[in-house]
Amino acid sequence: MEGGAAASTPAALPYYVAFSQLLGLTLVAMTGAWLGLYRGGIAWESDLQFNAHPLCMVIGLVFLQGDALLVYRVFRNEAKRTTKVLHGLLHVFALVIALVGLVAVFGYHRRKGYADLYSLHSWCGILVFVLYFVQWLVGFSFFLFPGAPFSLRSRYRPQHVFFGATIFLLSVGTALLGLKEALLFNLGDKYSAFEPEGVLANVLGLLLACFGGAVLYILTRADWKRPSQAEEQALSMDFKTLTEGDSPGSQ
């Protein structure tokens, strides 16, 4: 454990984290249930290839991305470097799963002869994916790859945190747009007759928004931030930069 001063966990934090995980898992399960019950399930080599898209995006760009943001709150007393590696790895998993989701929808469009990238959902989706990839690359170069100067890391950290949260929220918004698109394409006029599929998907949409809100709440609560250890880091920063390439402060 690094920084012995930082040993306690705020009393309410575990409950909020547990609640966010319950929301996230319900989200994934409900997406699976929607696709299984009303959309015929998932298969790669058929028209059901499309259904891999929403499931991959909800698992990768919503649930895993959200959890990657929370590791600095959940593992607040673990070594900084371990937490950082976990943060980076979760984002890699999320990116790979999102890539499978992207391939699924482009494959489906090609199979059916549909146009690509005309809708607001697709524009936002591509934007999210590119921003997420760039954010990961820049984050890796600054914080995990050894060599970035301490001062540069300190200056970049708030930007990394802001853009991380923003990309996550944009992912949730894009998922909502996609859900809405799928509902209007599939249900048409039946949507306004309160069909069970429409109601289920609306509840799924509200859960998506709630998960986004829960992650944002845990992330922004000032007294839940990872303890700063700023003085300790400032004292040993030259040693740290030279040896383990670790970065200062909290995130």
Added chain:
Amino acid sequence: MEGGAAASTPAALPYYVAFSQLLGLTLVAMTGAWLGLYRGGIAWESDLQFNAHPLCMVIGLVFLQGDALLVYRVFRNEAKRTTKVLHGLLHVFALVIALVGLVAVFGYHRRKGYADLYSLHSWCGILVFVLYFVQWLVGFSFFLFPGAPFSLRSRYRPQHVFFGATIFLLSVGTALLGLKEALLFNLGDKYSAFEPEGVLANVLGLLLACFGGAVLYILTRADWKRPSQAEEQALSMDFKTLTEGDSPGSQ
């Protein structure tokens, strides 16, 4: 001016605020252009009543709500009470305009015999409106109505700020859902042929997301927060509570 210690404005802040306002005004103008060029304009006593809905919501629940959140950054050196009244008033304007937007869409549905409140957009919209109204009422009771104890205000302030930002983001997300719904209803298959209306509306959607991001950035930058004046307030809190009913610290 209250708290003479807080006189300077961060150098970059005015540029960011100007950029956000440029985005916001472009957003309102583009919504008007979309409705005027492609949707036949606005009239209350006809089927064009619907078009008052998107315009009112973009002006009220996006632009004005966003600006109301920024007053504590823009008027950082003005008296706290004046800034607070302006914050509350902008939210009242936003609420009233949003109410007109709500009446417009319910009126249009009644005229056409359409079902109400079946879509994800409408569920999110009602949620936003109710939360926004409750947030205003609670904010007013705690911060503007005299009598709330200092300690209660201090404890509630972070919640007020978090829920304010969250309701704003949910408003932006709901606007995106509504825009998407309007596009799919009106354009149908033509949407995938890159019709000018579809492209314009997609750009409008991206601008909505950018405005949300810009407001969030200005709001969350730690060094742009209104100067704290915590010590001064702590020293005089009893006097303040007894006399002007003002609240402590920054927001």
